[in-house]
Amino acid sequence: xxxxxxxxxxxxxxxxxxxxxxxxxxxxxxxxxxxxxxxxxxxxxxxxxxxxxxxxxxxxxxxxxxxxxxxxxxxxxxxxxxxxxxxxxxxxxxxxxxxxxxxxxxxxxxxxxxxxxxxxxxxxxxxxxxxxxxxxxxxxxxxxxxxxxxxxxxxxxxxxxxxxxxxxxxxxxxxxxxxxxxxxxxxxxxxxxxxxxxxxxxxxxxxxxxxxxxxxxxxxxxxxxxxxxxxxxxxxxxxxxxxxxxxxxxxxxxx
Numbered sequence: 462x463x464x465x466x467x468x469x470x471x472x473x474x475x476x477x478x479x480x481x482x483x484x485x486x487x488x489x490x491x492x493x494x495x496x497x498x499x500x501x502x503x504x505x506x507x508x509x510x511x512x513x514x515x516x517x518x519x520x521x522x523x524x525x526x527x528x529x530x531x532x533x534x535x536x537x538x539x540x541x542x543x544x545x546x547x548x549x550x551x552x553x554x555x556x557x558x559x560x561x562x563x564x565x566x567x568x569x570x571x572x573x574x575x576x577x578x579x580x581x582x583x584x585x586x587x588x589x590x591x592x593x594x595x596x597x598x599x600x601x602x603x604x605x606x607x608x609x610x611x612x613x614x615x616x617x618x619x620x621x622x623x624x625x626x627x628x629x630x631x632x633x634x635x636x637x638x639x640x641x642x643x644x645x646x647x648x649x650x651x652x653x654x655x656x657x658x659x660x661x662x663x664x665x666x667x668x669x670x671x672x673x674x675x676x677x678x679x680x681x682x683x684x685x686x687x688x689x690x691x692x693x694x695x696x697x698x699x700x701x702x703x704x705x706x707x708x709x710x711x712x713x714x715x716x
Contacts (some may be wrong), residue, residue, distance in 0.1 A: 474564035481565065490610065491566050494573035495594055501543030502553075512553045513546035514618065519579035537576065544580055545595045552689060554601035558602035561605070568610025575618045591620035599627040612666060617655070625662055638679075645676045649683045714715060 470476040470674040480486050496502070502514035519534060535599045545553050557567065577594050581587035612633040616622070625631070634652040638644050648668070656665040670680035 470680050473570060476716060477565040488610070489565070490560050490568045490570050490612065492570045495571055495577060495598065496542055496544060496573065497553065499538060499573055499627070500540065502545060504543050509543075512549040514543040515546070516540070517544040517580045518540040519576060520582060521579050523666075523715040525579075533573075534576075534579075542580060547590060548592055551597035551601060554597055554707050555604065558601045558605035566655045568608070568612070569602065570614060572611040572614040574613055574616035574621050576615075587644050588620050591604055591618070592624045595621060595624040595628075596626075599625070602677065603627055613663070614666075622659070622662060630666050631659055631663040632668060633660055634668050637668045637670055639674055645679065649680065651672075 468476075468479060470479050477489055480489060494501075497514075497608060501517075502509040502512060504510075504514045504516060519537050521534065521538070529625060561569065574595075576674055577591050578587040581590045584590045599611070603609055608626055609629050611627075611629050613621070613625070613628050616625075616628075633655045634648055652665065652667045656667075659665045667684045670684070672681075674680070
């Protein structure tokens with residue numbers, strides 16, 4: 462991990478314990494998609510059969526397709542999604558989250574949430590399907606993680622927003638794209654405008670930025686003034702985080 466500390470972990474539990482003990486990390490979250498993974502669950506997997514996943518093909522609205530073409534969605538339209546049976550989705554979340562909690566994980570970031578709105582055919586429509594998934598997710602997180610530690614992502618569809626009752630945090634923007642020079646101001650403007658609505662429902666997550674990026678000061682200053690959550694990343698060998706975070710957030714803190 463770049464610190465000279467020997468690491469010899471045999472499973473995820475040992476890795477979590479090692480990180481917390483050796484790096485002073487208090488909270489560790491795990492990523493997963495709303496449907497398990499990007500393409501859902503593998504229907505022929507013996508371990509997954511209990512959740513009754515079935516291959517379902519997304520159907521995008523003309524408005525969605527007209528906005529932007531997405532490589533991930535194009536792939537899902539071609540190969541389908543192993544969609545968890547709505548009657549089994551709480552069981553899936555509870556099994557996953559109870560295991561993660563038992564090994565020291567503190568919360569989850571649940572991504573790819575908007576895909577469910579394209580899978581409603583045969584399941585009562587997109588609104589009903591999204592609501593069942595969202596309610597099951599929030600119930601499981603509330604049960605298994607003491608502080609309701611849930612970050613939602615790709616959840617800007619209105620069905621997800623209006624179905625959220627206990628979600629703590631939600632991404633307020635498209636991804637930070639370090640290689641797109643014309644995207645930087647648009648990114649900040651988007652999260653600011655989106656937060657006007659999202660801020661009434663969740664704590665908006667303004668996404669990450671890189672401390673050694675040529676727009677780092679711009680991103681850091683804007684996100685600190687927004688008083689929202691954000692993630693600052695540094696590349697190995699770079700150490701601009703301390704300089705910027707002390708300037709924007711807390712001059713006496715140690716990073």
